Amino acid sequence: xxxxxxILHALMSVALLGAITHQALSTYRRPAPAQxxxxxxxxxxxxxxxxxxxxxxxxxxxxxxxxYPQYRLDVRTSLEDLNMRAANGVFEIKEHFAAxxxxxxxxYWLYWRTPLKPDYAAARRWLTTIxxxxxxxxxxxxxxxxxxxxxxx
Amino acid sequence: xxxxxxxxxxxLVGAITYMLAVTFNWPAFAYYPLLNHFDLDRALPPKTxxxxxxxxxxxxxxAAVALVLALAVPRAIGNKVPAALGWIVPLALIxxxxxxxxxxxx
Numbered sequence: 001x002x003x004x005x006x007i008l009h010a011l012m013s014v015a016l017l018g019a020i021t022h023q024a025l026s027t028y029r030r031p032a033p034a035q036x037x038x039x040x041x042x043x044x045x046x047x048x049x050x051x052x053x054x055x056x057x058x059x060x061x062x063x064x065x066x067x068y069p070q071y072r073l074d075v076r077t078s079l080e081d082l083n084m085r086a087a088n089g090v091f092e093i094k095e096h097f098a099a100x101x102x103x104x105x106x107x108y109w110l111y112w113r114t115p116l117k118p119d120y121a122a123a124r125r126w127l128t129t130i131x132x133x134x135x136x137x138x139x140x141x142x143x144x145x146x147x148x149x150x151x152x153x
Numbered sequence: 154x155x156x157x158x159x160x161x162x163x164x165l166v167g168a169i170t171y172m173l174a175v176t177f178n179w180p181a182f183a184y185y186p187l188l189n190h191f192d193l194d195r196a197l198p199p200k201t202x203x204x205x206x207x208x209x210x211x212x213x214x215x216a217a218v219a220l221v222l223a224l225a226v227p228r229a230i231g232n233k234v235p236a237a238l239g240w241i242v243p244l245a246l247i248x249x250x251x252x253x254x255x256x257x258x259x
Contacts, residue, residue, distance in 0.1 A: 065209070069186030072206050089257020095208055096175065096250045100243055103167035103215065106160035107239045119236060126240035130247065 002070045006146070009063035013139050016056040023049040024132035027125035046128075050112040054105050057135075061098055064142075068095075075149050087148055094141045101134040158231025159223040165234065165242050167219030171211055172246050176253065180210025181217065 025042035034043035071091075079087050108131060111117075111124040174180065183192050187203025223231075 068208065069184070069189075069206065072186050072204055077204070085257050089254050092254050092257065093250055096172070096254070097247065099171045099208075099212055099215070100168045100246050100250070102212075103171060103219065104164050104239075104243050107164035110157060110160045111236070111239060123236040123239045127243065130240055130243050133247075 012060040020132045024128045097134045155228045158228045163219045163223035170218045171215035174211040174214040180207040181213040182210045
């Protein structure tokens with residue numbers, strides 16, 4: 001059961017990673033025809049991703065919270081036994097980042113509410129960039145920790 | 154109360170209060186995964202309880218404070234919060250988190 005939840009958690013995070021990266025890059029794009037791969041990657045209607053990103057963020061967080069007790073019992077104790085302090089540290093940061101990101105979602109929704117307000121353009125760009133950073137950090141840390149000691153071993 | 158005011162106050166207060174709850178250890182409760190037990194008593198538990206988890210308790214503390222303030226702060230004040238705080242606050246909290254957890258890497 002925990003392994004299934006962990007896989008779902010990972011799949012949700014992949015979808016979230018793609019969506020928030022598209023949206024974050026779209027806030028830096030200049031209104032010109034996209035030529036390159038990167039340009040086309042950023043050439044999306046950012047606002048259309050907002051609700052999906054909020055749902056994916058919350059679902060990923062809920063699934064992460066469901067597998068967290070098993071992590072605390074099996075994985076963290078193993079890391080402590082192996083004296084892998086840095087691995088525990090990056091996970092501690094991951095959990096705090098997830099909470100900060102979750103609390104920022106109402107404001108994120110407000111900034112991306114259509115019609116987009118020009119007054120929010122800078123805040124929209126930076127908050128989305130920060131959320132993208134959080135998602136990338138949490139994805140990579142989760143992936144690395146799972147590689148160190150995945151469930152079911 | 155307007156949506157803009159309530160959302161702004163909830164987000165900023167929630168994120169800040171979460172890191173305050175972590176720093177000063179204000180969990181609403183502790184969870185013991187070995188026993189599948191929630192406990193409001195934060196006194197040091199016996200070792201037979203296994204490890205405690207405070208993460209859920211910190212989130213509930215922050216959410217409760219944020220919800221109360223989001224409902225209580227007048228719209229006139231909530232609407233005056235500069236939009237820039239929407240990214241300055243989480244950025245500052247990220248930096249603070251990295252500093253707070255640096256002891257893991259020393």
